Amino acid sequence: MYEYYCEGELTMVKVSIFYPNVDGKKFNMSYYCDVHMVKVQALMGDSIKSVSVEEGISGIEPGSSAVYVAMANICFDTLDEFYAAFVPALKEISSDIPNFTEIEPILQISEVKIQ
Numbered sequence: 001m002y003e004y005y006c007e008g009e010l011t012m013v014k015v016s017i018f019y020p021n022v023d024g025k026k027f028n029m030s031y032y033c034d035v036h037m038v039k040v041q042a043l044m045g046d047s048i049k050s051v052s053v054e055e056g057i058s059g060i061e062p063g064s065s066a067v068y069v070a071m072a073n074i075c076f077d078t079l080d081e082f083y084a085a086f087v088p089a090l091k092e093i094s095s096d097i098p099n100f101t102e103i104e105p106i107l108q109i110s111e112v113k114i115q
Contacts, residue, residue: 043089
């Protein structure tokens with residue numbers, strides 16, 4: 001069911017992009033999924049091993065707002081492969097952000113330990 005890799009063996013690198021749920025700020029999920037993420041995948045190519053996009057629907061309390069309006073996860077074999085693909089694409093990726101949101105994204109790079 002689960003693969004465990006907690007003995008120091010690096011299985012992959014995951015880049016997570018979080019868009020905080022900010023009152024009064026727009027986020028166009030259709031554009032993000034259908035245009036932006038397609039562009040990201042085309043620009044970064046085969047270095048990407050997997051992509052997921054999530055839309056926040058609720059906080060932990062019933063009826064509360066989600067902390068993040070959207071999250072994306074992009075996986076790579078190594079950190080070097082991520083940077084080799086990301087750095088040349090950064091300007092084009094960044095310039096597309098205003099087309100779907102005014103929210104400043106938060107990025108985190110992680111080693112996946114359990115998959």
